[in-house]
Amino acid sequence: xxxxxxxxxxxxxxxxxxxxxxxxxxxxxxxxxxxxxxxxxxxxxxxxxxxxxxxxxxxxxxxxxxxxxxxxxxxxxxxxxxxxxxxxxxxxxxxxxxxxxxxxxxxxxxxxxxxxxxxxxxxxxxxxxxxxxxxxxxxxxxxxxxxxxxxxxxxxxxxxxxxxxxxxxxxxxxxxxxxxxxx
Amino acid sequence: xxxxxxxxxxxxxxxxxxxxxxxxxxxxxxxxxxxxxxxxxxxxxxxxxxxxxxxxxxxxxxxxxxxxxxxxxxxxxxxxxxxxxxxxxxxxxxxxxxxxxxxxxxxxxxxxxxxxxxxxxxxxxxxxxxxxxxxxxxxxxxxxxxxxxxxxxxxxxxxxxxxxxxxxxxxxxxxxxxxxxxxxxxxxxxxxxxxxxxxxxxxxxxx
DNA sequence: GCTTTAAAAAGTAAGTT
DNA sequence: AACTTACTTTAAAAAGC
Numbered sequence: 001x002x003x004x005x006x007x008x009x010x011x012x013x014x015x016x017x018x019x020x021x022x023x024x025x026x027x028x029x030x031x032x033x034x035x036x037x038x039x040x041x042x043x044x045x046x047x048x049x050x051x052x053x054x055x056x057x058x059x060x061x062x063x064x065x066x067x068x069x070x071x072x073x074x075x076x077x078x079x080x081x082x083x084x085x086x087x088x089x090x091x092x093x094x095x096x097x098x099x100x101x102x103x104x105x106x107x108x109x110x111x112x113x114x115x116x117x118x119x120x121x122x123x124x125x126x127x128x129x130x131x132x133x134x135x136x137x138x139x140x141x142x143x144x145x146x147x148x149x150x151x152x153x154x155x156x157x158x159x160x161x162x163x164x165x166x167x168x169x170x171x172x173x174x175x176x177x178x179x180x181x182x183x
Numbered sequence: 184x185x186x187x188x189x190x191x192x193x194x195x196x197x198x199x200x201x202x203x204x205x206x207x208x209x210x211x212x213x214x215x216x217x218x219x220x221x222x223x224x225x226x227x228x229x230x231x232x233x234x235x236x237x238x239x240x241x242x243x244x245x246x247x248x249x250x251x252x253x254x255x256x257x258x259x260x261x262x263x264x265x266x267x268x269x270x271x272x273x274x275x276x277x278x279x280x281x282x283x284x285x286x287x288x289x290x291x292x293x294x295x296x297x298x299x300x301x302x303x304x305x306x307x308x309x310x311x312x313x314x315x316x317x318x319x320x321x322x323x324x325x326x327x328x329x330x331x332x333x334x335x336x337x338x339x340x341x342x343x344x345x346x347x348x349x350x351x352x353x354x355x356x357x358x359x360x361x362x363x364x365x366x367x368x369x370x371x372x373x374x375x376x377x378x379x380x381x382x383x384x385x386x387x388x389x390x
Numbered sequence: 391g392c393t394t395t396a397a398a399a400a401g402t403a404a405g406t407t
Numbered sequence: 408a409a410c411t412t413a414c415t416t417t418a419a420a421a422a423g424c
Binding site: 103 | 393
Binding site: 012013014037040041042055056057058059061062063064065098099100101102103127129132133134135137139145146147148156157158159160161 | 415416417418419420421422423424
């Protein structure tokens with residue numbers, strides 16, 4: 001029916017795996033790990049299956065990004081803890097994982113007139129500068145998310161903490177455009 | 184009391200000094216871009232409003248001045264691109280764009296995106312094209328916006344493509360390279376836009 | 391504010407072939 | 408002219424400048 005083809009493209013989460021990390025040791029033991037303290041305080045480590053990227057800090061805190069769904073986030077963080085254990089680094093048993101941001105794409109299946117939408121949604125609520133970026137930026141309060149609206153009818157929803165937030169954001173945009181007869 | 188009085192004078196001096204600097208900056212940039220007096224005055228008004236609302240905090244005077252000038256050009260329908268403003272400012276185009284969005288929101292300027300039509304007079308004169316070509320270009324752009332061919336596209340690219348087509352239809356052909364240079368876009372962009380316009384508006388281009 | 395990560399949207403740009 | 412690569416925008420966390 002209302003197929004908006006909502007697809008989660010990226011999930012960002014944070015957690016704490018230990019009280020402290022020796023990033024230099026991890027860099028030496030983990031293949032492909034990058035750590036340049038002057039460049040960035042965190043160690044960068046990429047994994048595949050599921051694909052994801054980690055930012056590991058000396059405080060024991062970790063940022064996981066690039067996962068395609070929330071379940072994968074738990075999987076890759078669990079795998080990461082195991083690898084650390086194999087290297088002789090103790091990790092916290094059941095780390096509290098917090099999803100910080102979800103990026104999703106969707107499709108309204110309709111060609112849109114962004115100028116009309118800019119007026120309809122109110123110039124004070126949107127940002128549309130085609131000279132700099134082809135998408136119209138719409139910040140929503142209800143689910144606190146930001147939706148990028150393109151003339152092709154495709155959308156990008158970001159800023160949400162749950163997949164539901166993203167779906168709500170798409171619904172809000174869809175209904176608003178509908179009520180203004182712009183869809 | 185005397186100390187407070189002196190402090191006020193000091194603050195006042197600093198404020199006036201900063202305003203004077205900002206206004207001289209606006210004048211310098213406006214002159215470099217050959218902008219009319221009305222635009223400079225509009226930019227000065229925007230800048231003063233920004234000062235009155237304390238929007239300068241944490242921002243450079245040059246950045247706010249450049250953003251005010253960019254906004255003024257749009258308000259006066261004689262737009263300059265962020266790249267053009269950036270060329271006469273010491274502030275990066277990214278910073279100007281960011282500051283523009285900020286003051287635009289805080290001062291509720293409520294400006295619609297620049298219309299490609301507003302670039303036609305300047306681009307045409309830069310190509311030594313007369314009124315007939317301009318009119319034809321504007322006509323093409325009117326049809327283009329009606330057929331949703333401008334949403335999400337860069338205004339300068341669409342304007343350049345329309346002028347390119349108009350110059351051919353009027354027998355005053357300019358090359359894509361020439362149009363691209365005055366419009367500040369690449370030939371590839373003009374090619375993509377003009378093909379789209381020609382096809383959707385059923386215009387036959389005989390090269 | 392910046393630095394680093396990932397990912398999508400669509401337009402524009404730049405370098406190769 | 409095609410391809411490829413890359414940059415524009417959005418959000419969010421991490422530690423430090």
